[in-house]
Amino acid sequence: MTTVIPLDTRRPVTEAAQGRVGVLLVNLGTPDTADAQGVRVYLREFLSDPRVIENQGLLWQVILNGVVLRIRPARKAKDYLKIWNTEQNESPLKTITRAQSDKLAASIADYKHVVVDWGMRYGNPSIKSRLEALMAQGCERILVMPMYPQYSAATSATVVDKVATALKDMRAQPTMRFTPPYYDEPSYIDALAISIEKHLATLSDKPDTIIASFHGMPQSYIAKGDPYQAQCVATVEALRKRMGLDEKGLMLTFQSRFGYQEWLQPYTDKTVERLAKEGVKRIAVVTPGFSADCIETLEEIVQENAEIFHKAGGEAFSAVPCLNDSDEGMDMIRQIVLRELQGWV
Template sequence: MMRRNDPAPVGVLFTNLGSPDDTSVPAVRRYLREFLSDRRVIDLNRAAWLPILYGIILTFRPRKSAKGYRSVWMDEGSPLLVYARRQVAGIQARLDADLERPVHVALGMRYGNPSIESGLEALHAAGCRKILVLPAYPQYSATTVATTFDKVSEVLEDWPEPPALRQINRYHDDPGYIAALAASVREHWAEHGRADKLVISFHGIPKRYVKQGDPYPRDCGITAQLLAAELGLSRNEYKVCFQSRFGREPWLQPYLDETMKTWGADPEINTVDVICPGFSSDCLETLEEIREENRGYFEQAGGESLRYIPALNDRDDHIEMFARLIREELAGWV
């Protein structure tokens, strides 16, 4: 029987979406195949969806996506993976300084490498019999958080003695998270000036998922309201939009790309700042879709300038927020 003062280390599995291993078309195809085969992401009937996925999407989309990844790739690799590794290192350093009991932090991506399985195995090898799972998604959605927990459960099914588990579902209204977002906006304004409008853009999901019970847009709305209040913005000074829609069915609206085209033609809106609070790390959807694609929509329609406000990435206040969340959730374990 395990004693309450058992000295075994505690593990933290820090997760995010993932990215291709490199920018080659085959690597992007492998990544998209895993991602778009997830029933939480695409819940269509398999008999209808798989022929589309393998016959059309995986034939044509990888080449286009590979070009996008090449435009944002860093010397160390995918931006998402680079920042996730820095986040894990920063969190580990803070926990080492704050806690007497050893806590090991491992990285695991839902799709691609390093995998969730490899992260769990690393924690097991370190002797961790208790593990906290922290998906780096501020707002809960079945398409992100739930599928992460699905994968963790799938991996542990084959373990003779799975560890005790805790999980963090969301942190969309955490004061430290909101304060870090607001600080990043203020720093941007101090350097570049304040734009005519602030857009708070979140990744979209199909409306159908919301009708089935996904609370994601509620979480997004709360984050936007708290951020606007922290910045002292009136309702006409900011707008919530949704990006990255895929396929033909209706997704959460208003759509970011359509809004940028409309605003670009509006003579009263010359400059726009865009922040994406749903992304804990910069990635293809922020660096390419916002900083390049949507900036093009706005400026080609007549707008003067669209400025992207970077994700929180490995900012000190962001790392400290994660470390505090972990310390609080580990109460009773450490």
């Protein structure tokens, strides 16, 4: 006969018995250097992931190795140079993700047995190296937070894949948890709204409309069941409600299309151009799908799309910074992490 012990009489697990707990923030990744070779190494890893390019067959290998990796690295290196953190010789994404990790660690410093670190899915520091570093510090339990508000097989799922690959080589494995997507978390929606309101307060003239631009993906991925588009829509709908805006006040678009497949629409660049031609003079663009500013926000939005808007007749283009390591962004990350650590801390 099994004796059931009431919850309120169970002895709490001590920190010593638990061991240390690790928290690993993971973002997409970045080249190590802003030159063609650095970009080539990064793109090879990124575009060889079957979660990103699902058909890794012979045709894609010919395109990747015969065209993309020969032509695109030099072009993209020029874009990286436009935004590169020359002081630290790294991309802004790496600088910001490190700052997020440091600030999270400081904000939960009262939890003495929790260790916070950060890594990248592609490039460095690698997920494997950071898992090993956390384990070397005595972490027997590790919470991984993919820094993507909206889930996609090409982002969040591939982080899980990479963690699993690292664990395959470990005889003594840590116990793992992963934070869920936070596309409709009240703290995330509040943080977005506050960041937009703060940014708009710095402008001399109110924008005629705000565009919420998300990274795109092939429409075929959605047809296969990826929930990404639905979660982007949910984010925008929640943000509209929070800010009292309608569909014209806050528009949903998708950016960064690549190749010749049909991607999620409406496209950001085409929308920006159309609005300007229709007589819209002032717009602001926010990128809710990115947790940290990167080449897709700082170069593609701030520079490329601003140029498109101005050439088509627009007058004032403004980009809202990502949440980055702002107070509201860090409060959101802290809330999610502490909630997902329940039972461990």
